[in-house]
Amino acid sequence: MLLITDVTAVTMDPDRRVIDDAAVAVDGQRIAAVGKTASLAALHPDAERLPGRGMVALPGLIDAHAHADQSILRGMTDDLGWVPFLAEWITPYLARRDPAAAVAAYRLTMAEMIRSGTTCFVSPNVDPRDDLAALTSAIGEMGVRAVLAHWVDGEETLDLACAAIERWDGAAGGRVAVRFGLDIPRLPDDPYRAALYPRVAALGHGLVYHFCSETEDWTYYDDRFGLRPTQWADEQGLLGPSTLLINGCWLTAVEAGLLADTATPVVASPTATMKMASGTTPVRDLRDAGVVVALGTDGAANNDSFDLVREMKSACLAQNATRRRAGTLSAEDALEMATIEGARALGREDDLGSLEPGKRADIVLVDLRKAHTWPVADPVATLVYAAHGGDVDTVIVDGRVLLRDGLFVDADEAAILADAERAAADVAALLPQRPRRWPRG
Numbered sequence: 001m002l003l004i005t006d007v008t009a010v011t012m013d014p015d016r017r018v019i020d021d022a023a024v025a026v027d028g029q030r031i032a033a034v035g036k037t038a039s040l041a042a043l044h045p046d047a048e049r050l051p052g053r054g055m056v057a058l059p060g061l062i063d064a065h066a067h068a069d070q071s072i073l074r075g076m077t078d079d080l081g082w083v084p085f086l087a088e089w090i091t092p093y094l095a096r097r098d099p100a101a102a103v104a105a106y107r108l109t110m111a112e113m114i115r116s117g118t119t120c121f122v123s124p125n126v127d128p129r130d131d132l133a134a135l136t137s138a139i140g141e142m143g144v145r146a147v148l149a150h151w152v153d154g155e156e157t158l159d160l161a162c163a164a165i166e167r168w169d170g171a172a173g174g175r176v177a178v179r180f181g182l183d184i185p186r187l188p189d190d191p192y193r194a195a196l197y198p199r200v201a202a203l204g205h206g207l208v209y210h211f212c213s214e215t216e217d218w219t220y221y222d223d224r225f226g227l228r229p230t231q232w233a234d235e236q237g238l239l240g241p242s243t244l245l246i247n248g249c250w251l252t253a254v255e256a257g258l259l260a261d262t263a264t265p266v267v268a269s270p271t272a273t274m275k276m277a278s279g280t281t282p283v284r285d286l287r288d289a290g291v292v293v294a295l296g297t298d299g300a301a302n303n304d305s306f307d308l309v310r311e312m313k314s315a316c317l318a319q320n321a322t323r324r325r326a327g328t329l330s331a332e333d334a335l336e337m338a339t340i341e342g343a344r345a346l347g348r349e350d351d352l353g354s355l356e357p358g359k360r361a362d363i364v365l366v367d368l369r370k371a372h373t374w375p376v377a378d379p380v381a382t383l384v385y386a387a388h389g390g391d392v393d394t395v396i397v398d399g400r401v402l403l404r405d406g407l408f409v410d411a412d413e414a415a416i417l418a419d420a421e422r423a424a425a426d427v428a429a430l431l432p433q434r435p436r437r438w439p440r441g
């Protein structure tokens with residue numbers, strides 16, 4: 001038994017209790033109890049202690065849209081619209097890179113995630129050339145959870161994806177899940193995948209589906225079928241609770257109703273969609289319609305960060321700015337999206353997303369006793385509006401302590417950074433060189 005004591009527990013339980021002077025008891029891989037430190041300490045006098053020292057305890061954050069292979073592109077692809085971004089950088093990166101570079105990128109991404117409190121992520125569009133044995137091994141060593149969506153665009157990649165699911169779904173002690181990764185057609189000459197996608201959905205392993213991010217995503221369907229993308233997806237049997245739709249910046253009210261009726265979750269990535277000028281996911285409208293909306297960073301290539309703490313603030317500001325009403329999306333809304341709603345979006349709400357007895361012991365301690373976060377009038381507001389991922393002190397996944405006092409317990413961070421630097425240099429040599437705006441030397 002491990003007893004985390006003297007924390008302010010933001011439980012995210014159904015009553016959204018925030019418990020002062022709290023303790024969390026961990027038995028093996030699961031949470032055994034959440035309550036007052038005095039009472040739990042009396043019940044478990046022999047438990048190993050992990051003093052929380054006044055920090056805020058949260059469930060591990062869930063990044064539901066994180067291209068974990070893109071961390072080594074950080075700083076290389078800024079200020080690009082989606083056409084050059086995908087055509088000149090991301091697609092060539094996927095095609096030309098050494099699979100080992102992707103592993104180095106994943107390790108760097110996971111190190112950043114752990115440092116900023118993310119314990120579970122969804123990486124869409126795992127490439128068929130990727131070394132899944134090495135990726136799942138790296139996830140196992142780093143200790144976090146991952147949903148890997150294997151890219152499918154034809155018969156060959158569908159066969160490979162099925163083999164990947166058969167072999168790797170449930171790897172790393174059950175912390176790795178594998179799904180199918182789909183992408184919405186967008187350009188006029190994009191192949192129409194109406195025959196393929198329903199077959200993929202019918203296999204029942206879950207979809208991670210880039211969806212209606214850009215205006216071209218809906219004009220494509222409007223031009224061809226006179227339908228909104230969500231109407232088309234519904235007709236093809238692609239909607240449902242095991243489909244995770246990415247972005248959805250251009251979803252309409254009618255589509256929100258369809259997503260609510262089919263219990264289809266959406267993940268918003270506000271920083272990336274604002275930075276790339278794609279648009280803004282109508283999070284407030286979707287939530288009001290009853291749609292589960294998770295939160296994602298998208299990644300280091302178009303967000304420059306996997307910090308989900310900072311992403312929560314972006315989520316609020318994007319909604320307030322587009323609706324021109326303060327408080328359109330509250331700090332509480334944003335924390336729900338990053339925790340319990342993320343768990344619901346992955347169908348894991350019975351296991352993840354809150355500090356409750358019986359759930360997996362994925363716990364984050366955040367130190368808000370700093371100049372930029374003090375005083376703490378409201379721990380949730382301070383966490384969302386004032387804190388950043390660097391304020392995370394301790395991270396526990398499945399009862400295993402990954403980070404303590406801001407230091408990795410097992411991972412060799414210096415080696416991870418060195419490997420990523422080498423991989424980034426190798427990759428840069430394979431991609432277009434962009435002129436520098438300012439001289440450097």
Ligand SMILES: [Zn+2]
Binds near residue numbers: 067298
């Ligand atoms: Zn994406």
